[in-house]
Amino acid sequence: MPKPIIRVTNLKKAFKDNKVLRGVNLEIQKGEIFALLGSNGAGKTTIIQILSTLLTQDEGTVTINDFDTRTQAEKVRESISLTGQFAAVDVMLTGRENLELIAKLRQDPNPKQTANDLLKRFGLDDAADRRTSTYSGGMTRRLDIAMSLLGTPAVIFLDEPTTGLDPEGRIEVWKTIKELANSGTTILLTTQYLNEAEELADKIAILRGGKIIANGTLGELKKMLPPAKKEYIEKQPSLEEIFFAITGKKETKS
Amino acid sequence: MKALKDTFTLLGRSLKHILRSPDTIITVAVMPIAFMLLFVYVFGGAIHTGAGNYVNYLLPGILLIAVASGVSYTAFRLFMDMQKGILSRFNSMPIKRSSVLWSHVLTSVVSNSISLAVIIGVALIMGFRSSASILEWLAVIGILLLFMLALTWLAVIPGLKAKSIDGASAFSYPLILLPFISSAFVPTNTMPTVVRVFAENQPVTAIVNAVRSLLSSSPVASDIWIALAWCLGIGIIAYLFAVRIYKRIA
Numbered sequence: 001m002p003k004p005i006i007r008v009t010n011l012k013k014a015f016k017d018n019k020v021l022r023g024v025n026l027e028i029q030k031g032e033i034f035a036l037l038g039s040n041g042a043g044k045t046t047i048i049q050i051l052s053t054l055l056t057q058d059e060g061t062v063t064i065n066d067f068d069t070r071t072q073a074e075k076v077r078e079s080i081s082l083t084g085q086f087a088a089v090d091v092m093l094t095g096r097e098n099l100e101l102i103a104k105l106r107q108d109p110n111p112k113q114t115a116n117d118l119l120k121r122f123g124l125d126d127a128a129d130r131r132t133s134t135y136s137g138g139m140t141r142r143l144d145i146a147m148s149l150l151g152t153p154a155v156i157f158l159d160e161p162t163t164g165l166d167p168e169g170r171i172e173v174w175k176t177i178k179e180l181a182n183s184g185t186t187i188l189l190t191t192q193y194l195n196e197a198e199e200l201a202d203k204i205a206i207l208r209g210g211k212i213i214a215n216g217t218l219g220e221l222k223k224m225l226p227p228a229k230k231e232y233i234e235k236q237p238s239l240e241e242i243f244f245a246i247t248g249k250k251e252t253k254s
Numbered sequence: 255m256k257a258l259k260d261t262f263t264l265l266g267r268s269l270k271h272i273l274r275s276p277d278t279i280i281t282v283a284v285m286p287i288a289f290m291l292l293f294v295y296v297f298g299g300a301i302h303t304g305a306g307n308y309v310n311y312l313l314p315g316i317l318l319i320a321v322a323s324g325v326s327y328t329a330f331r332l333f334m335d336m337q338k339g340i341l342s343r344f345n346s347m348p349i350k351r352s353s354v355l356w357s358h359v360l361t362s363v364v365s366n367s368i369s370l371a372v373i374i375g376v377a378l379i380m381g382f383r384s385s386a387s388i389l390e391w392l393a394v395i396g397i398l399l400l401f402m403l404a405l406t407w408l409a410v411i412p413g414l415k416a417k418s419i420d421g422a423s424a425f426s427y428p429l430i431l432l433p434f435i436s437s438a439f440v441p442t443n444t445m446p447t448v449v450r451v452f453a454e455n456q457p458v459t460a461i462v463n464a465v466r467s468l469l470s471s472s473p474v475a476s477d478i479w480i481a482l483a484w485c486l487g488i489g490i491i492a493y494l495f496a497v498r499i500y501k502r503i504a
Contacts, residue, residue, distance in 0.1 A: 052346040074348060082346040088339035092271045104263045105349055107256070147343075 005030040005186050011060035013046055020046045022210030033181045035201035036190045042207045044190035048159045052082040065154055081153035085160050087144040091133040095124050095143050106151030118146045138169025145176055158189040167243055257350040264357030272365050278327050282369040286320040287376050301440055309382040314465035315438020318458055319430055320369050321402050325409040326426035328362040332413030333422040362406040384469045394468045397481055404489035410496040414503055438462045457484035
């Protein structure tokens with residue numbers, strides 16, 4: 001087994017009396033898409049904030065790329081990129097300017113060229129010179145994720161990347177995330193949608209009550225259930241299927 | 255070196271905000287200009303300052319009011335950056351955290367300077383004249399810049415701590431009122447003792463007196479040192495607090 005790129009050991013964090021994390025253990029391998037699944041308030045964002053050096057834990061250790069988040073925060077920051085729960089784009093700037101800004105801060109030798117390439121890659125070149133306040137939710141999220149790719153970080157954190165998006169936006173973002181995975185970047189994403197984890201992740205961990213209660217591939221998790229039994233149920237179209245049938249878009253199944 | 259470069263990159267970003275919403279500069283300039291018109295053309299006839307030209311007497315205080323209201327935009331912009339997760343993005347990147355704060359503070363200095371230039375332009379039309387030499391003008395600019403820095407660092411604190419946009423900018427109201435209980439509009443010697451003691455010992459009076467003396471080429475006495483001490487004192491304490499709060503929230 002190769003050495004994991006992210007290793008979380010016995011992570012604990014409390015806010016006053018509220019013990020959010022009660023000993024979380026995780027190992028994520030290089031190149032994996034790892035989904036952290038949990039309901040609202042389960043502590044997903046707290047884990048992401050500790051991993052991205054925005055918060056310090058009460059107990060336990062986190063290493064990313066062999067650097068300790070507490071003692072070598074600066075080194076960790078060079079290895080990671082955070083796409084937070086709310087798209088952190090500057091609405092007063094254009095898409096291009098947003099990318100160039102982050103590129104400069106990441107010491108990209110050629111910010112203009114890099115921004116241009118990313119705009120093309122994320123299908124934003126038509127909107128590149130419009131202020132991002134005019135973007136749709138899906139476009140904003142795509143730009144947000146594009147901004148996280150600058151500086152080619154080894155690990156990308158995506159905190160609830162599709163929360164608040166309409167179905168079309170969600171599928172756009174899914175497509176983007178799958179493309180990222182093909183480029184070999186390690187992705188840790190949090191989500192409260194089961195189908196999102198199923199759609200995207202190589203490995204899934206379920207966070208509940210401040211601990212990881214299950215962890216493995218989808219296949220492994222399925223084995224934890226009693227064996228499947230056959231039942232005949234009339235299949236009703238879901239509202240989502242109706243929506244896409246009417247609007248004429250097809251869901252991209254991999 | 256990288257910290258300095260990052261500060262300027264981020265400064266460029268905030269300056270674009272100002273360029274694209276010039277209303278922030280205009281709003282900052284409008285209220286002090288209205289006060290200036292009101293005091294010169296409505297109350298001015300009844301106010302006897304001992305100095306001939308009331309615009310000359312009034313201008314320093316008006317400039318301070320402009321700065322006091324202008325810095326609230328720093329609190330506003332920081333608050334918005336925090337709300338939108340932009341600070342989290344910057345703070346999870348290899349950027350010195352001080353660069354992020356300094357870029358906001360320098361943006362405030364630039365935009366306030368533009369507002370002050372506009373106000374001085376209007377004052378010139380209203381008959382403001384100065385006999386100050388270049389050196390005296392430089393001293394005036396120096397004091398005003400220090401005052402901007404001090405109040406901007408003060409504004410960083412509510413920007414980081416506020417729970418709402420209104421809360422982020424409400425701190426500036428008492429700052430805007432401070433000049434009214436000072437020598438900015440009328441000489442302090444006509445005030446009742448309690449008010450007078452307060453007026454003569456609060457920062458605005460010393461700063462206003464120093465700027466006013468410099469602009470009229472009269473001796474500045476100890477006012478300038480008291481003014482500098484206030485600006486530096488407020489600035490350094492606010493800076494230390496702001497940095498500490500920033501480290502804790504980020």
